Amino acid sequence: MATPLQLSTLGHRIRHQRVSNGYTLDGLGELVGVAGSQLSLIENGKREPKLSLLQAIAAATGTDVTDLLSAEPPNHRAALELELERAQQSPVFKRLGVPAVRVSKTMTDETIEGVLALHRELQRREREAIATPEEARRANTELRLRMRESDNHLPDIERLAEKQLKSAGHTTGALTHRTVSIMASQLGFELIYAGDLPHSARSVTDLENGRIYLPPASIPGGHGLRSMALQAMAHRLLGHTPPTDYADFLQQRLEINYYAAACLMPESASVAFLSQAKKDRNLAVEDFRDAFGVTHEAAGMRLTNLLTRHLGIRLHFLRVDGSGAISRAYENDGLPLPMDVTGSVEGQVVCRHFAARSAFTEQNRTTEHYQYTDTPGGTFWCSSQTGSTADGDFSITVGVPFDDARWFRGRETQKRAVSTCPDEACCRRPASDLTARWEGKAWPSARVHMQMFSPLPRGNFPGVDDGEVYAFLDRHALT
Structure with missing residues (x-):
């Protein structure tokens, strides 16, 4: 069975031959033994014609069946329409939830090309949103080298941390959870410890209701609740907006970690x-x-x-x-x-x-x-x-x-x-004596890490499931 795109290409080629020979839909339909309305469905890619009908169309228009079945669009206009159809069938476009543009006879080529330019930009941004491991390594390396040039020191964040600590009344000693809560309240946030945080998020900030949701206890790996709360606050204090690419994401992560460290120490x-x-x-x-x-x-x-x-x-x-x-x-x-x-x-x-x-x-x-x-x-x-x-x-x-x-x-x-x-x-x-003893006599089975073959998570906040986060916020907004 032909694909929708193949049927669309076939329909365009039939229409091209019909118009080139000066036939109307009803005129060609009469010659090949079908109603004009049926022929219209075929030309619009809505119906797959039988081989006998294709042979009749080819004979009536002075071409052959192989030409009608060619995968190449018959002209520039058809190529534009087919590209637009292909773009509007893509998962990237369908995720937007907007209606597809319907091409009419009166629509100019320039209009179609303008819509296609938007689709191409959408696809480009989608590709950029997915960082390959190589792109991530390059971005991480560039960030590390920039930080080395500045002695890994960010004076503006150091001063911001000291200012926020002083405002919350902290003077000496270890930073307490209570002081962190005061720092949050001064920014208009309440710290809430929730046992049902989305698995893909360490914390979630509800900007509308002024809440920072944290896990009920420290997560493995040494990431304390104080640090997580400070990191969430740092996004607001540093004026972060949704990251534009993976390098921007890494920069923001470095800055919030730095702010938390500058508050704790x-x-x-x-x-x-x-x-x-x-x-x-x-x-x-x-x-x-x-x-x-x-x-x-x-x-x-x-x-x-x-x-x-x-x-x-x-x-x-x-x-x-x-x-x-x-x-x-x-x-x-x-x-x-x-x-x-x-x-x-x-x-x-x-x-x-x-x-x-x-x-x-x-x-x-x-x-x-x-x-x-x-x-x-x-x-x-x-x-x-x-x-x-x-x-x-x-x-x-x-x-x-x-x-x-x-x-x-x-x-x-x-x-x-x-x-x-x-x-x-x-x-x-390996040592030369071991090589001499075992070379060619061993065949280990390598342990392959599947993440080697996977792109890094896509999206503005890589690895975070937006659906989970929004459902979480919706549950807690009612409490």
Whole structure:
């Protein structure tokens, strides 16, 4: 059975031959033995003709059946009409819920071309809304490099956080849930803890009713309720609008995370704490973490915002999963990190001799582990600690060049490793004796991650199911 588009093309070719020969619908219908109304249905792609009728039409118009059945539009006008029909059958257009444009004889080619231009732009925007993994890596890399140029420091957000904290009456110590609630109320929002949040959203803000919905307890991975509430507020304070592309989405995510960190670990208090620790030659991620009541990862990332700008210390930060793949990274100290051809480091596997991986083998994984590592980029000292989530093990590492290790607790460690990566002989190429023994005699079955083949979630807020969010808000708007 022919498709609707094939029937439309056939109908256009029959009409072209009929008009070229000067026949009306009724005139050609009389010649081929059908009513003009039946012929009209065929020309409009509404009915599929029998082969015998096609042969009769071909004979009456001086052409042949193969020409009528050609997939090519008979002229420019027909090509425009067919393209418009195809565009109006697309899922992208149908999702809009607007009626299709019906082409009439009096409609000009220019009008059809104008409507088609809108359809093409709609399709282009749809394609751009879907970020491929490569596009996402490029956007993430560009953002990381821009932040490195500014020492990972955003002074405007630092000042905004200090202002909001002062307005809420916060002075010293860990930021309490009560103070976060006061900060929300000053913006016209109430914090509500809901057990039925959409699975695709960490929080939902009801702009109409002034509510920020949060889960009833912290979610796995160290994302506390204070941080999530602050991030939701940050969208409003920073004047964010729906992101235009994936790069914009990543920029907004970075900014709200930065604002939350700047509230939980205020710049003035943090710099005073770190300056004293440096003076005492006792800088430590765990002390910084405990002083402000945040996660180890949050404290490590906050160091990247402050150490270079305020204490003149260049550093690197790594979050690495149990397989050694980088999930988050920052460096401005020259540590050689693995990267792909786009310059992206996320997803790349770090050297097995780095403490970020060797820490997984330690017996006591509740404390920081220290190590010096000789690399092609110099010698680096680092501190690593491991943790676990529902997704598996991970490690958090903060490190500095050898000369700056003198400011940190753990500098006396005798543990030392050598990494020659990216030289494959370092840890990626098997030892020569093992190669000689097993090459050609092994056939492992690879574990394939299906996300390798999938585009990133589409939409203004990638990965968020709008239908779920709106249904959630509708339920709670009535309470």
